[in-house]
Amino acid sequence: MAVQKTKKIFICSSCGNESVKWYGQCPACKEWNTFVEYEPEAETKNAKGWSAGKISPEVPPERLDMISTDDEIRFATGFSELDRVLGGGAVKGSLVLIGGEPGVGKSTLMLQICRSLSQCAGKVLYASGEESKRQLKLRADRLEVSSGNILILAETRLEAIFDTVEKEQPDVLVVDSIQTVYKSSLSAAPGNVTQIRDCTMSLLQLAKSSGIVVFIVGHVNKDGELAGPKIMEHMVDCVLYFEGERQNAYRVLRAAKNRFGSTNEVGIFEMGQKGLSEVVNPSEAMLSGRPEGAPGSCVTCTMEGTRPILAEIQSLVAKSVYGNPRRMASGVDYNRAMLLLAVLEKRAGLPIGAADAYINVIGGLRIDEPASDLAIAVSIASSCRDKAVRSDTAVFGEVGLTGELRRVNALEQRLNEVARLNIRRVVCPEAGGLPLKTPEGLEIITVRNLREAIGACLEQE
């Protein structure tokens, strides 16, 4: 029986699940109100079915062992941090998506990399649907970006952007942002899933067929998802997320997907008067201005990808003035922090059940690693007991629900990094053989559970 083709389908803007029926809750990802109508005009128009006709490929298939990878051309973006996250520079003919919350600095980063790309790649076309030429010029002046090789186009219609690409033949195209551009042939509004999907597809074809490096800027909504389409993620070659608090100077660039490199790399930037600059020594930056001998502060070493970074965690435990204690966690997962509070109360006997607790990671860094559990717990205990952790001490380890401590990965790298920054004592779990070579002058205190760790950190003086 022939299946009747429906013109309209519905698509989940969170996971990309397609359906002929609308759902309030997506059956696949269980998100609510994510189904939107999708008109697959552009896709079905030419669809002839599997058996209809034959088309020879433009390039015949090639033996795997004969395919050469030497011709992969990469361009330096001018930021070694960004180049590293991209896997060694922007690859010719690739499509890169830069996602981030509004105001985090995506447009600033794009404009800044134009300078280097215009020198090493060639002509750069910056198509902005968000700002006028004048606004971009003012920003470029502030960022000291100026080149005869950078073209600015204030345009939101994709057809007009493509027309300019054809006339100007740029080597790099920046589309800022995908939510503002639209194809006038589609009836959907800009920012709609239909538009985003079709525009991304066209940009992908452009990148692959012409060898232009295409950067797409995409806004991320409050939940941290690329507004609308997760579906964009599997079309592009690289997905980079630009994270950080707007009020805070530090920004972290993370690769969520990379067809040309590892997703383990992160880049760290600082937003200043003259735009973004690289933070070459993030550990030092994160620890600068640390209060000495203040209760509630604890240093840990977290792995950002393959890179160890020192971070300071601060906590404040105070008597609650209301019946319901207030809890706040910034820079660490809220639920993880609540779990640690409960473990501290139950397993280490800290009277914090009815107290307010505030936890914060300094510098706007976000730590998702379980290895930072112990430092969070120690900082809470330090504030609760009003006793400072010695300032030359770093702490790491994963805390289990019974208060036991679990070993951490990349121990050797962490130890080397703490030693580099003049930390003299490390409190960490016992489990797992210590690396044979520990840095000179570093005292390592191994502990088995939370009580012992708190004792080692707070009671030794």
Ligand code: TYD
């Ligand atoms: P922007 O790049 O416009 O963010 P996005 O494109 O991600 O929405 O960044 C805007 C923010 O950056 C704004 O809050 C001001 C700040 N900023 C600086 O602090 N210094 C600078 O030199 C520039 C250009 C921006």
Ligand code: MG
């Ligand atoms: Mg912008």
